[in-house]
Amino acid sequence: MRDRMLLEVRNLKVYFYTKRGIVKAVDGVNLYLDKGEIVGLAGESGSGKSTIGYAIMRLVPFPGKIESGEILFKGENILKLDEEAFRKNYRWKKIAMVFQGSMSGFTPVFKIKDQIIEVLRIHGWNGDYEERIKELFKMVNMDPQLAEKYPHELSGGQKQRAFIAMALALNPEVLIADEPTTALDVMVQEHILNLLKKLRKELNLSIIFITHDLALLSEISDRDYTLYAGKVMESGPSEVIFKKPRHPYTSLLIESIATLDKDIIKGIPGAMPDLSSPPLGCRFNTRCPFARDICFKEEPKMKTFSDGDEVACWLY
């Protein structure tokens, strides 16, 4: 294990046992996060990004199940811990998550302050609650007075900051931010990105940034993973991923950003395969412009390049 490595996901499989069959939402994913790093998880809707986040938090919703694999935090496999030990020592204390749509995650009838105090209380925070809230609000560039408000009295951006403050309440080392800027206008998105960068610097926080929008990652992440149908297609340093993507899927995701700039929303033609009976070979084969015979027969293995890029594709 490398010295700076904080979190490592090894061969993770998460399946949903639905009436239609077993949905292989995450199917053999490997990834890692170094101390102080911002890592992007990008992919189309349904590629398994949020499920990876939930698995790391050990909060995979029913009818999902972590099928196999390891999730190591500083070398310890947190999937082996019993729920009580994980809840007491890891969830929110070491690893926290800002859920997709968390802006609506506050309970409407309580003040923001009381909801954060509840988190501190449940987890046995033994400091001054009021002081901690002031500290947290300053950390997310918000006037601590706003903690006295009810959720509906805050703007979308303020609610997102307050939610980030709540996620950071117990000083976690890892923050998983799932689409934290979706539904916010462009200016506010920018503020949230800047806030996450500031938190990384000031707290040495390590961040997994989940998004379908690669344009955001080009502004914030050090390394990225592109996910498709429950598998990692490519991973590498952001400068490689954005300047010289090797996987056709990554290139097409980047092209869809370029067209978004021109106000023409062009996704990748075709649809993701049914994850209860994924295709043989490469999962991207039905939509890949370069697919050939082998891509329909055998799954490509990860190949590593000298610039740090790793690609699962038969082109290489």
Ligand SMILES: Nc1ncnc2c1ncn2[C@@H]1O[C@H](COP(=O)(O)OP(=O)(O)OP(=O)(O)O)[C@@H](O)[C@H]1O
């Ligand atoms: N509770 C559930 N029950 C059944 N299937 C689920 C459930 N949650 C997720 N899935 C399936 O798992 C797959 C991955 O979903 P996931 O939400 O992780 O993708 P995602 O990349 O985060 O997409 P999005 O950006 O839309 O959230 C999808 O096929 C989805 O339908």
